[in-house]
Amino acid sequence: MLGSTRHPPRTTARGRRPGRLRLAFVAAVVSLASAFAAVGSTIPLFNVYRAEDGFTNAGISMSVAAYSIGTIGTLLVAGRLSGHVGRRPTAVAGLGLLLLGCVVLLDVHHLGVLIAGRLLMGLGAGLGSSALTAYIVDTAPARPTWLASVASSQTVMIGLALGAVGSGALVQFGPWPRELGYLVAAGLLLLSLVLILISPETAPRTPGAVRSLRPSVRVPARVRSLVPVVAAVLLATWATGAFYQAFVPALVEEQLRTDSSLVLGLVFAAYMAPSALGAPLGGRFTPATAQRIGMTGFLAGWAGIVAAIGTGALPVFVAATVVAGVGQGIAISAATRGLLYGSTVADRASIFSVIYLLSYSGATFPGLVAGELSTIVSTPHIAFGYVALVLAATLFTVFAARDPDPDTAGGQDRRHVPS
Numbered sequence: 001m002l003g004s005t006r007h008p009p010r011t012t013a014r015g016r017r018p019g020r021l022r023l024a025f026v027a028a029v030v031s032l033a034s035a036f037a038a039v040g041s042t043i044p045l046f047n048v049y050r051a052e053d054g055f056t057n058a059g060i061s062m063s064v065a066a067y068s069i070g071t072i073g074t075l076l077v078a079g080r081l082s083g084h085v086g087r088r089p090t091a092v093a094g095l096g097l098l099l100l101g102c103v104v105l106l107d108v109h110h111l112g113v114l115i116a117g118r119l120l121m122g123l124g125a126g127l128g129s130s131a132l133t134a135y136i137v138d139t140a141p142a143r144p145t146w147l148a149s150v151a152s153s154q155t156v157m158i159g160l161a162l163g164a165v166g167s168g169a170l171v172q173f174g175p176w177p178r179e180l181g182y183l184v185a186a187g188l189l190l191l192s193l194v195l196i197l198i199s200p201e202t203a204p205r206t207p208g209a210v211r212s213l214r215p216s217v218r219v220p221a222r223v224r225s226l227v228p229v230v231a232a233v234l235l236a237t238w239a240t241g242a243f244y245q246a247f248v249p250a251l252v253e254e255q256l257r258t259d260s261s262l263v264l265g266l267v268f269a270a271y272m273a274p275s276a277l278g279a280p281l282g283g284r285f286t287p288a289t290a291q292r293i294g295m296t297g298f299l300a301g302w303a304g305i306v307a308a309i310g311t312g313a314l315p316v317f318v319a320a321t322v323v324a325g326v327g328q329g330i331a332i333s334a335a336t337r338g339l340l341y342g343s344t345v346a347d348r349a350s351i352f353s354v355i356y357l358l359s360y361s362g363a364t365f366p367g368l369v370a371g372e373l374s375t376i377v378s379t380p381h382i383a384f385g386y387v388a389l390v391l392a393a394t395l396f397t398v399f400a401a402r403d404p405d406p407d408t409a410g411g412q413d414r415r416h417v418p419s
């Protein structure tokens with residue numbers, strides 16, 4: 001079974017002391033979580049900007065799209081850069097842009113400032129995410145065998161959840177509600193920079209850095225047939241994440257009758273955090289089976305979400321959100337596991353660039369359409385559109401999901417990252 005094969009070879013990590021590799025693994029995980037905690041820290045403030053500065057749902061949706069567009073553009077141009085200049089320099093540059101985004105967002109009173117800050121965060125997330133996720137896989141311990149793919153695919157969700165909950169609590173109970181969350185996020189980013197700078201490099205410099213900046217989207221031929229289903233999974237799940245950022249703040253206040261920033265952060269975390277619980281569950285099955293199970297559970301969660309919106313029942317909404325989050329975790333980690341089959345250090349930055357490109361495309365384009373529609377239709381009606389998208393993606397996954405073919409990987413490449 002694919003779920004029980006060996007850990008991939010870490011060719012560039014050979015000869016390094018285990019303690020140094022553990023430091024690099026911790027640094028990469030902490031940095032990736034901190035990066036997306038910074039991204040998530042804006043979410044509880046959307047209602048504050050709406051109430052105090054007059055921002056609309058369409059404006060908030062535009063800022064979410066600006067973040068995603070920045071990420072997509074950076075991934076297209078620099079997604080493979082860490083394979084040539086190293087994981088550490090690329091990660092440091094990405095963390096620096098995220099830090100600059102936090103500084104810009106300290107003074108948001110106009111929509112243009114929010115969009116600029118989120119765009120900077122998108123550029124930083126795009127530059128850092130593929131480097132940091134590849135760094136995680138490069139340095140992950142061989143045991144437990146699922147750790148590499150779970151850490152690389154789910155740390156993003158955990159970071160977003162922690163950022164949203166922490167920021168929500170600070171907005172509601174702390175001083176300087178519009179600034180403190182960004183200051184804390186900036187502190188975590190500075191800590192991450194220090195950890196990365198004292199960690200060892202796993203991808204030595206190789207020629208071709210300038211050529212790597214030419215936009216290119218590719219995965220190894222051995223797993224190319226898996227991409228359509230992976231795209232369906234990532235499109236539906238990340239589109240839902242964008243829906244929770246752009247529309248759930250107003251939905252929680254208007255339909256579910258609470259204006260608590262902490263509750264808003266907890267609702268968002270209820271979608272993101274359970275993703276990490278779903279990932280190890282999916283490791284019991286082959287990637288194709290886990291994707292089918294995950295997307296079916298994800299669709300069931302969305303059915304509950306729509307029912308809760310219709311009845312205005314916040315507990316049902318949160319419970320359904322958790323179900324969707326677990327299903328998301330199973331499906332995304334299985335999709336990642338399939339694409340990482342037989343991967344080498346040279347492959348990983350490119351593979352993760354494709355994963356994030358698909359993910360952020362899912363977050364961007366449905367969100368742009370929904371943002372335009374928000375001026376003429378209600379948020380509950382927009383939710384029905386997302387359900388239709390999830391239904392189509394689930395049906396496609398159920399009928400088209402396939403496992404990687406072991407016969408297409410030769411030699412050392414037969415080993416892959418299980419989840």
